[in-house]
Amino acid sequence: MRKLSLHHLTMLDAHPLQLVDAAHAGGFDYYGLRVVAPTAADTIVDVAGNPALIRDLASRMSATGVSLLDIEAIWLQPRTHIEHLLAPLEAGRRLGAKHVLSVGFDDDRARLLDNFARLCEAAASLEMTVGLEPITYCAIGTADAALSIIRDSRQPNARLLIDTLQFFRSGVTADTIDAIDPALIEYVQISDGPRASPASIEERRTEARTARLLPGDGELPLADLLSRLPPDLTLAVEAPTRALRGLAFDEQARQIAQKVRSALAHLPGQP
Secondary structure, eight states: OOOEEEOGGGGTTSOHHHHHHHHHHHTOSEEEEEOSOSSTTOOOOOOTTOHHHHHHHHHHHHHHOOEEEEEEEEEEOTTOOGGGGHHHHHHHHHTTOOEEEEEEOOSOHHHHHHHHHHHHHHHHTTTOEEEEOOOTTSSSOSHHHHHHHHHHHTOTTEEEOEEHHHHHHTTOOGGGGGGSOGGGOSEEEEOBOOSSOOSSHHHHHHHHHHOOBOTTSSOSOHHHHHTTSOTTOEEEEOOOOGGGTTSOHHHHHHHHHHHHHHHHHTSTTOO
16 A cells, blocks of 8 residues: 655644644654745744754654654745755754755756755755755746756755646646656655646646645546556645635545545556
8 A cells, every 4th residue: 555645735724743643543654744934925833943842743753653754845045045944954854754845946047956956965964855846836847847957966865756736737748757767756746636727827826725636536647647656656645625624634634545545546556
């Protein structure tokens, strides 16, 4: 059976401790934790600066058996200073995270490349990989653009993070994945949506942040994509959906896990 992770964006209002509990209630193997605010307009619960919360999270994870898959969301912007990210990276490592999620949000490619390489170096010292996620309304919006940065960074721990919604919103087909070195993909973020992409950048941003669909509820060719990836690849469910809004976090997690496992069960050859 594939291992599943409950991504923080799926229920962004959940306190980190509530997120661990929800992941446990839904039978998830992992969870993902937001330890860096993507932009100045975003707010998060401070984990990196709160040793007591880090201890509580470690205790809760030990009690539930849920592990931390990744930390996020490091948006590499013009004003990014990698030295300011060292505390969040260290907090993630203390909690057992193996992966760091990053996004390219800087039109100056040279500066973005330099920051990405330096982030990879910082993460490598903590035994973590760095996944670069293409997002269609950001500077790095396609898998090809992300792979170019990964290649030019020359960092052995640089990886490609595929988000199924953003992947298909970039205009590619499932067979595009065939040309990508599987070693660069350590896990995949999964959600669903209508086949047709929203027309405007703002509509795509709204869809991604608040109006995704759970796997099997949309029209994206998820089965075709997953059939081309290793059958044991971990899936991080990143699906903030209006359908579950208002339910208790534990109940949301249970319904999400049930829906995802049901969708996976219908894929040929998937454990």
